[in-house]
Amino acid sequence: MPNDLNAKIEKHTIAVVVDNEPGVLARVIGLFSGRGYNIESLTVSEVDPVQRLSRITIVTSGTRMVIEQIKAQLDRLVPIHKVRDLSDDEKPCIERELALVKVVGTGEKRIEALRLADIFKARVVDATLTSFVFEITGTGDELNEFAGLMSQLGMIETSRTGIVAIGRGPGGF
Amino acid sequence: MPNDLNAKIEKHTIAVVVDNEPGVLARVIGLFSGRGYNIESLTVSEVDPVQRLSRITIVTSGTRMVIEQIKAQLDRLVPIHKVRDLSDDEKPCIERELALVKVVGTGEKRIEALRLADIFKARVVDATLTSFVFEITGTGDELNEFAGLMSQLGMIETSRTGIVAIGRGPGGF
Numbered sequence: 450m451p452n453d454l455n456a457k458i459e460k461h462t463i464a465v466v467v468d469n470e471p472g473v474l475a476r477v478i479g480l481f482s483g484r485g486y487n488i489e490s491l492t493v494s495e496v497d498p499v500q501r502l503s504r505i506t507i508v509t510s511g512t513r514m515v516i517e518q519i520k521a522q523l524d525r526l527v528p529i530h531k532v533r534d535l536s537d538d539e540k541p542c543i544e545r546e547l548a549l550v551k552v553v554g555t556g557e558k559r560i561e562a563l564r565l566a567d568i569f570k571a572r573v574v575d576a577t578l579t580s581f582v583f584e585i586t587g588t589g590d591e592l593n594e595f596a597g598l599m600s601q602l603g604m605i606e607t608s609r610t611g612i613v614a615i616g617r618g619p620g621g622f
Numbered sequence: 623m624p625n626d627l628n629a630k631i632e633k634h635t636i637a638v639v640v641d642n643e644p645g646v647l648a649r650v651i652g653l654f655s656g657r658g659y660n661i662e663s664l665t666v667s668e669v670d671p672v673q674r675l676s677r678i679t680i681v682t683s684g685t686r687m688v689i690e691q692i693k694a695q696l697d698r699l700v701p702i703h704k705v706r707d708l709s710d711d712e713k714p715c716i717e718r719e720l721a722l723v724k725v726v727g728t729g730e731k732r733i734e735a736l737r738l739a740d741i742f743k744a745r746v747v748d749a750t751l752t753s754f755v756f757e758i759t760g761t762g763d764e765l766n767e768f769a770g771l772m773s774q775l776g777m778i779e780t781s782r783t784g785i786v787a788i789g790r791g792p793g794g795f
Contacts (some may be wrong), residue, residue, distance in 0.1 A: 458691050458756045464781065468667055469660070470660065471654075471655050471658050471659060471660045471661075472655040474639045474651055474655070474661060474664065475648065475651045475652055475655040478647055478651060480646055481644075482644050482645040482647070482648040485644050486644060487642070487643065487644045488644075488647060488666070488768050489668070490666065490667050490668075491647065491665075491666050491692055492662070492664075492665050492666075492721070492782070492783045492784050493661070493663065493664050493665075493784055494663050494782035494783060494784040495662070495663075495782075496686070496781065496782060504780075504781050506781060506783070508642065513774055527742070535783040543722060543755055545747065545757055546667070546720070547718060547720035547723060547759055547786060548786075549711055549716060549718060549787075551788055551792075551794070553792045553794075554709060573655055573714055573777055574718065575716055575791070576743070576766050576792050577790075577792055579792050580689075580791060580792035582788055582790070583718055584718055585758060586720055586757060586760060591777060593671075604638040604670060605787075605794040605795075606788060606794050607677075608637065608669065608679060608683035608786040608787065608788050608795050609665070609668075609669060609678055609786065609787050610665045610667060610719070610720055610783035610784065611665050611666055611783065613721075613781040613783050614722075614776055614781060615642060615780075617723040617748045617750075617755070618748070618750050619724075619726045619750055619752050619753035621724070621726075621778040621779050622778075622779050
């Protein structure tokens with residue numbers, strides 16, 4: 450039943466290695482937004498300062514057919530060196546995200562925030578008499594859970610990186 | 623000497639809170655690339671699932687005058703709720719980034735990779751008999767230093783989130 454398979458909405462994590470020059474990111478994103486596809490998470494950072502290469506990680510949801518079309522179009526863009534759908538690999542890839550979470554409060558709530566941070570292995574990266582900024586890493590779900598708890602303890606601000614992903618084992622990109 | 627000041631190239635970390643809908647990210651990035659300004663790092667992730675708000679963090683370099691123009695244009699885009707140049711604050715903001723680093727090797731190099739990971743407080747998130755994937759967080763410079771060392775010990779792949787930033791102390795966005 451290939452039609453059913455094609456119609457199923459799946460979450461995909463796509464890694465793209467590109468030349469680090471102005472306009473490349475806009476073109477990559479344009480391929481998604483031009484089709485009305487929302488980007489759930491996007492990260493980009495230079496990974497090779499000598500060759501000036503950046504790696505973009507995009508999490509998106511769509512039918513297999515549309516994702517295949519987007520991948521094929523990405524492959525044709527000149528400044529793009531490699532495209533890989535990490536969700537297609539046999540072994541699940543490692544996905545991690547970083548969040549900074551600011552919590553303001555005193556008394557029991559402040560103590561409870563520290564206690565939970567300890568359980569979640571979050572680290573204090575800024576502290577005043579009435580505030581903490583926690584740094585936490587984990588999967589998106591783990592970060593959602595931590596943010597949900599902290600929102601009850603005075604969380605006033607959060608900033609998240611979005612997902613980065615890498616395949617398991619010794620194989621390279 | 624306002625002309626001199628306006629001509630100086632500075633690095634800026636800009637936080638933008640936007641509606642999480644298709645096309646918004648492309649418009650934000652278009653403001654930069656339309657002027658030939660390179661985005662050194664960009665992260666985007668949903669920070670408020672109820673109101674469906676995303677927070678975008680952009681690191682860019684430019685003269686103060688052009689950065690001011692970009693900020694003013696961002697402020698005028700409808701799906702944009704807040705714009706803040708964290709570099710303008712009196713106190714330096716906290717900037718952090720996450721990297722996944724895959725190192726393949728055996729023998730002394732493998733041992734040395736583990737030793738250095740321990741010093742940099744990197745954590746092993748995947749291991750085989752011949753490979754490690756390390757997760758490390760820190761400033762961009764710290765991550766560069768770690769990647770530079772690991773590239774001599776069998777690093778075959780790395781994926782970085784780009785910078786997220788948050789102001790110090792109890793003040794909110």
